[in-house]
Amino acid sequence: MDSFDHPSGLRVRIDRARCVCSETCASLAPQTFETDEQGLVRLLDGGSDPEAAIRTAVAACPVQAISIETPGVPS
Amino acid sequence: MTASTETGGVGRHDWERKTTSRTGAGVVDDPYPRFAELRPINGGVHDSSFFAMFGMGDPTSEAWKDAQRFCTLSYAATEHVLRENNLFTNAGIRRMTQHAFGPVSLMGSDDPEHRQFRLLVQPAFGKKAMGMWQSWVKPRLDELIDGFVAKGRADLYFEYCSQFPVFVIAMTLGVARDDLDQFQHWAGLMQIGAAPAAEARAARLEVEDYMRAVIAERRRAPRDDLISLLIESEITEGDQRQRITEEQVLGLVCNLVPAGVGTTFRSLGIVLVTLMQRPELLARLYEDRSLVPAVVDEVLRWNGPVLTSPFRLVAEDTEIAGVKIPKGSIIEPGIAAANRDPAQFENPDAFDPFRPVKPTLSFSYGPHFCVGGQVARMELRAALNALLDRLPNLRFDPDEPEPQLTGLLYRMPTGVPAAWG
Numbered sequence: 017m018d019s020f021d022h023p024s025g026l027r028v029r030i031d032r033a034r035c036v037c038s039e040t041c042a043s044l045a046p047q048t049f050e051t052d053e054q055g056l057v058r059l060l061d062g063g064s065d066p067e068a069a070i071r072t073a074v075a076a077c078p079v080q081a082i083s084i085e086t087p088g089v090p091s
Numbered sequence: 092m093t094a095s096t097e098t099g100g101v102g103r104h105d106w107e108r109k110t111t112s113r114t115g116a117g118v119v120d121d122p123y124p125r126f127a128e129l130r131p132i133n134g135g136v137h138d139s140s141f142f143a144m145f146g147m148g149d150p151t152s153e154a155w156k157d158a159q160r161f162c163t164l165s166y167a168a169t170e171h172v173l174r175e176n177n178l179f180t181n182a183g184i185r186r187m188t189q190h191a192f193g194p195v196s197l198m199g200s201d202d203p204e205h206r207q208f209r210l211l212v213q214p215a216f217g218k219k220a221m222g223m224w225q226s227w228v229k230p231r232l233d234e235l236i237d238g239f240v241a242k243g244r245a246d247l248y249f250e251y252c253s254q255f256p257v258f259v260i261a262m263t264l265g266v267a268r269d270d271l272d273q274f275q276h277w278a279g280l281m282q283i284g285a286a287p288a289a290e291a292r293a294a295r296l297e298v299e300d301y302m303r304a305v306i307a308e309r310r311r312a313p314r315d316d317l318i319s320l321l322i323e324s325e326i327t328e329g330d331q332r333q334r335i336t337e338e339q340v341l342g343l344v345c346n347l348v349p350a351g352v353g354t355t356f357r358s359l360g361i362v363l364v365t366l367m368q369r370p371e372l373l374a375r376l377y378e379d380r381s382l383v384p385a386v387v388d389e390v391l392r393w394n395g396p397v398l399t400s401p402f403r404l405v406a407e408d409t410e411i412a413g414v415k416i417p418k419g420s421i422i423e424p425g426i427a428a429a430n431r432d433p434a435q436f437e438n439p440d441a442f443d444p445f446r447p448v449k450p451t452l453s454f455s456y457g458p459h460f461c462v463g464g465q466v467a468r469m470e471l472r473a474a475l476n477a478l479l480d481r482l483p484n485l486r487f488d489p490d491e492p493e494p495q496l497t498g499l500l501y502r503m504p505t506g507v508p509a510a511w512g
Contacts, residue, residue, distance in 0.1 A: 036209070036460040037217050040450055054210075055217030076450035078460045080174075 020048070020059045024067040026084045028074075032056045034081040041073040041082060049073065049082075057081060101497065101505050103249045106276070110285035113150045115142075115499025122398070122499055123440065126164050126428040134412020135165025135432070141398055141423055145499060151284040154186040155402065155421050161414075162399065162423040166452070168411050169429035172403055172422055173457040176202065181459065183404035183421050191281045191291035191349065193299065195342035198350070198401065202458055209462065211324045211335045212343055215317055216462050223315055224466050225473070227259045232477040240481055244488050248360045248507040251478070256355035256470060263317035264344060265305040274298075274348075281349040283401055284500055298348060299341050306337060318344075347463070355467050357396040357503040358387075359474050364494055364504040365390055365442060367487050372444070377479055382444060387471045389444040391453035392430045398500050400424040400455045426452040427502070482511040 019029045028048065035056045041049035042057075045065040052058045074082045100112030112118065125144065129137055140160040142149040152160075163169040172179045185199030192199060197208055214220060235254055239245040257275045266274050280286040280294035305318055313319040321343065324335040366373045366386070376382055405420040416422065429452045431439040436449065454461035461467070478485065487493055491508035 034458075036458060037213050037462075037465070038454065038460045039465060044448070044450075051218055053214065053217070053219045055213040055219075078174075078456040079458055 018059070020061065020063070021087070022048075022063055022065075022067060022070060025086055026067060026070065027087050028059065028070060029083045029085070030057050030059055031081045031083070034079045036079050036081075038078050040076050040078065044073040044076060045069040101503055103253075107279060110279055110282070111498065111501065111503065113286075114284050114501050115145070115147060116497050116501070116503060118147060118497075119145050119499040120495060120497045122427075123431055126425070126431060127440075130164040130428065130432065133414050135163055135168045135428075136411050136414040136416075137162050137164055138414075140421075141425065141499065147499070151187060151402070151500070152421075153288060155183065159417060159420040160422075161416060161420055163411070163425045164428040164432075165412075166429040166432040166435035169424045169426060169452055170456055171411060172424045173400060173452070173455060173459070176403075176458050178406055178409055179403035179422060179424075180406050181205070181403065182406075183402035186404075187402050188283060190288040191283070191295050192346045193295055193338075193342045195336075195338050196346045197343055197462065198346050198459065205458065207326070207333065208339060208343075209458075210326050211333070211339065212321065213462060215320045215324070216464075216466050218465075220317075220320060221465070221469060223317070223320070224259065224263065224469065226315075227262045228255070228470055228473050229477070231255050231258050231262075232474055236477060236481050243512050244508070244510040246491075246506050247363055247478070247509045248494075248504055252356045252359040252363070252474070252507065255359075255474060257352045259470065260317075260348060260351050264302065264348075265309060265314075265316060265318045266301070270301075274301075275352070278348045278352045281345065282353055282501070283349070285349075295345050298345055302341055302344050303337075306340065350461075351463050351467070353501060354396045355470055357501060358391060358467070359471055360504040360507055361394050361396065361496060361502065362387060362390045362471065362475060363478075363507045363509070364496065365394070367485065367507075367509065369442075370486065373485065377483075380476060380479070383472050383475055384468070385444040385448075387468065387475065388451070388453070389442060389446065392436070392451040393440075393442045394496060394502055395427055395430065395453050396502050398425065398427045398502070400426055400459070424452075424455075426455060482509075485509055485511045 019027055021027050037051055037055040047065040050058055074084055100108040100117040102108045102111050140149050141162050180201050188199055235251050239250055261274045277294040277298050280290050309319045321340050326333050402421045405416050408418050409416050433439050454464040488508040488510045494505045496504055
């Protein structure tokens with residue numbers, strides 16, 4: 017799974033080809049992100065993290081491996 | 092800047108005092124006021140090296156003698172340099188460290204080679220391998236505490252902090268216990284800027300020889316350790332399977348030994364001094380261990396063990412915050428100064444583990460984000476918790492001078508003379 021629809025309407029996408037396993041996202045939004053056995057980001061289907069936490073995780077990723085968009089709205 | 096000539100660097104042995112003095116221990120005690128003074132100028136882009144900023148000779152510049160030098164002091168400029176890795180490349184580090192890290196190093200390579208290398212080794216530092224790391228950490232911490240707990244006092248910097256990360260790395264690499272002191276000596280010499288190039292190179296060749304023998308042994312009989320994990324590393328892309336080379340394993344080891352040893356034990360020393368200077372916070376920590384991760388992270392922001400990510404080579408003419416940076420310049424991303432930028436952190440000079448959670452540059456940023464960051468955090472939390480478990484009422488030893496923090500490229504306490512009970 018490389019994208020996930022948050023209840024707020026945000027679509028969250030990850031790019032594992034960039035991930036450096038900083039675990040920044042998992043510390044800021046632990047219901048949404050975790051790291052797998054390869055040490056790369058994986059999306060969870062929890063979705064109980066507040067939208068603000070997800071936006072902070074997107075901004076804080078050291079390699080811009082997470083993006084968000086609103087489906088139907090050009091980003 | 093304050094001079095404290097009587098300490099003349101820190102370290103138990105003469106060679107340690109010599110190596111830490113080269114990088115500013117006992118010469119610069121508090122670099123932060125100077126950073127605060129210069130940060131508002133030119134968007135936090137300063138036109139000299141960090142060592143020149145403090146009137147010191149630069150022990151790291153041999154490889155780039157004639158290059159124009161810059162360093163960054165603001166969060167925005169530092170983050171920019173680390174993120175735009177194609178423009179500010181690690182070729183700068185490669186030439187500066189190849190004597191110590193060897194021809195193939197994670198820190199000294201750029202994408203796409205760097206990415207391939209990183210994918211090979213990253214799992215050895217992630218969740219899957221954390222149990223392997225932990226299995227060496229806790230027994231070592233208990234063993235060290237057993238050695239001094241009955242005395243009621245000890246210098247924890249030399250008897251605890253400096254005795255454990257090197258042990259953990261050495262054991263996971265298959266080093267024999269009898270060779271631990273020798274291994275720690277080599278690790279010290281291989282740190283960036285700590286020894287002249289010829290000495291660093293000699294130490295690296297010793298480590299390579301030592302490790303070749305261990306690798307041969309592990310190929311015959313693998314164990315649950317880092318070196319066995321590393322030599323088995325491979326990645327699959329489509330039908331292509333790529334196996335790690337022995338040269339890559341040795342390159343990683345020679346990069347890991349200096350990077351993972353000094354940083355972690357100095358951080359732990361800084362954590363302890365910071366807490367013992369704040370008895371109320373320390374008392375609270377005994378009662379509420381859930382604060383440990385925030386205390387560790389705040390120490391790493393407020394007074395981390397390294398001043399800067401190493402040299403980036405500027406690949407094209409560019410500009411940062413309106414300052415022209417010519418191709419061929421060397422720029423130092425000043426992560427310590429960035430972590431005190433008031434534009435990013437409210438009241439940045441205050442040590443406040445209760446401040447809102449915010450990312451920092453303590454483990455760098457961009458494609459070269461510290462590969463051992465999770466292991467380091469785990470080690471620091473475990474080491475602090477083990478002391479809190481067994482040494483009640485921890486305080487400075489009243490019969491010893493109170494320690495202070497010192498150092499420029501590497502930050503450390505002058506010691507951690509402690510009493511308990």
